[in-house]
Amino acid sequence: MSETHTDTHDHPHSPYPAWTNWLFTTDAKKIGMIYMIMAFVYFFVGGICAGGIRIQLATPTMNFVDGVTYNGLVSMHGTVMIFLWVMPFIAGIINFVMPLQIGARDMAFPRLNAMGLWLFNAGALVLMATFFLGMPQAGWTSYAPLSILDKKEIGMDLWILGIQLLGISSIMSGLNFIVTILRLRAPGMTMFRMPLFVWSSLVVGWLMILAMPAIAVTLTEVMLERHFGFTFFGPAHGGDPILYQHLFWFFGHPEVYILIMPAFGIISEIIPVFSRKPIFGYKLMAWSMILIAFLSFLLWAHHMFASGMDPRLTLPFMILTMIIGVPTGVKMFNWMATMWRGKIYLDTPMIYALGFLITFAIGGFGGIILASIPIDLHITNTYFVVGHMHYVLFGGSVMAIFAAVYFWFPKMTGYKLDEKLGIWHFVFTFIGSNLTFLPMHWLGMLGMPRRVMTYDAIYASDNLMATIGGLIMGAAQLILVWNWIVTLRKKERCEENPWRSKGLEWTHASSPPRPDNFEEIPTVTTDPYDYGLPAPPKAAKENAPKDKKEAKAHG
């Protein structure tokens, strides 16, 4: 190894001035940090949109915002939360953790990685411009008749161009994840010794490179139709709006799994650590993620049962949708079996993981209900769908993201987040989110349509409950911000491995890790989750690196 890199100086032989350290960085950890920080900024932007929607819906005929603003808030809430909150957070956490977990010094293509980061930021700024120039009206799906009707609507164009930039960014990240995982693993790290978070990153990479091209094509076609007189979707000249839905959901459904797959990985990392037990059914966990990813490309049309598509096609899509519940169920049971008779430590990350199991299970059940055509025809486009989707995305992805924040914060900064504040954050988030999204299920069953700004008085009490829940949930996030401020000001360094994890990122890298990750690339000799075998783990500081070195010497 080259001598120049043994110093832990932040920017070895950088010819550029110091203020460019973060701007010009190609270090996956710094790139990951920028992704995550920006993701949280946009989380609050999306949250403010959600607040506007919920306040408007607090009573049946509230006049908090006008119709155009309301449509804009609905569109931007969905767009921001999906493309500017969960997606970049995923990219960030994978960038930070994955190279450490596979024992690599960086991603395979660090500069492409930086390009992906700045394209994300460019796309995000284009989307933010809609708040000043006019918000898109067509929802985050931008279905074709809506998105091509008003050709003078600047928000729609900004939306399209912004999403195009984000799409290119995601393809770049996806390519990088795949090649890094397949080619840059440390000696001894075979495919089936990879931590499950790495497996989830690999699967996400595949989903990104295969799903994103579809949205790029679709939005280009919308653009050509809006401004250059082409016809694809407009029925007046022989186009077909249903084509838009097919193309969009061919992207959109794998996209849903892009959002949830890393959550599976994060939960699979956390539960074994805090149960002090190896993960139950490791290989099955990896294979179930691969199966879910494969199936996710084959069931896009379950979003379109009521669209007037060829009815002969709907049955296979329903069956495939129900089949995807099987590998997902396998994962749920394996997580529970991992905890079974384990020595469970209820630290904040674990509490979030438990919260995830509950809320994600409810979301999953909602999905099975929606998959069945006879029921779906009645409750599609009602609040039931909104409730289901938020249980999966908030109760699934976001819960896992919070778990990841508490779990890897000591790795990123060297400081451990305050446990008490963390638990209060969880309590209010959990109560708030259930109070918001649970009533939506029966509101939908009763027939309240989604995307409306006023509604019949019979839905009033449940909507008020949802609004109160939403405000509690929003306020709870301030506890997280407070926790960051308190922790970063206290500057109390925690142990190197506060959770006594056996992941390479904890045992072989310092907190925060040096620019090239490892002093020496580790050689892997064990499976990823060897907890409680054969002897109980020793205290963190003396143990881990030595353990592995000894194992290496003996093996």
Added chain:
Amino acid sequence: MADSKPHYTHLGHSNPWPFVASLGMMIGVFGILFIEYKNPVGWMFITIGVGLFLIAIFSWLTTMIREDVSEATEHTVPEFPSIGKWMVGFLILSEVFLFGALFATYFYLRNHDQVYTQSLLHFYEVKGEVFQIWGLVPILNTIFLVSSSVTVHFAEEALRHGKIKVFQILMAITVVLGALFVGGQALEYFNFSVHEGFTPQVSTFGGSFYTLTTLHGMHVLAGVIVLTSLLVGSFFQGLSAKRHVALTVASIYWHFVDVIWIVLVAVIYLRLI
């Protein structure tokens, strides 16, 4: 595996060009937006954006070549000999889905038309007649592109055996053939739209024909630019018998562009399916 430990020491941890290239793309995007709203300021934005982007990409590539030359002997080459190849492999997979979405559009719209008219051929009608697009230009273009795939293959072989002169001649032929293809396509577009009245706006067939062929043509153009820069680089020791990863990657990509063209000819021009 044990003694080939991965490292990245040659990369450093700072590079301004990804940032500048993205900035250029963002400015360009705002330029497109202005043009859509008929604001001439858009052209200025596009010029600045594209300019920044090109400067960034050019500097990015020259930095890479410089590092390659100065550090190649130490560790850049033997460490991960195939990440470039893996990368282009997955990129091609992604591109297959990109073209796939456009082909799906084409087939869907054709079958949709059939519902109303009971005739597949109605889809191809321009001004009341079935429009034939197969002709001299696509035949010549097919010859150009297929033979350029052959020449780039032998150029690679020549480089592998250290015959740098043969390599340069074959590469020059490849680049010229690629450029001829792009020229041929421009000529075809001109004929169709000006003389025959077959514009993208005329029907759903027009829209899907022009989007598919333009996307493919842009890929050819990108390939020509990459191959040209490799050819130019070879005069400045950019490539050698031992270091031809960039050329291997470019030639895999070039073969892929060729294959897509053959599919395009079979499906769109000859209407075999």
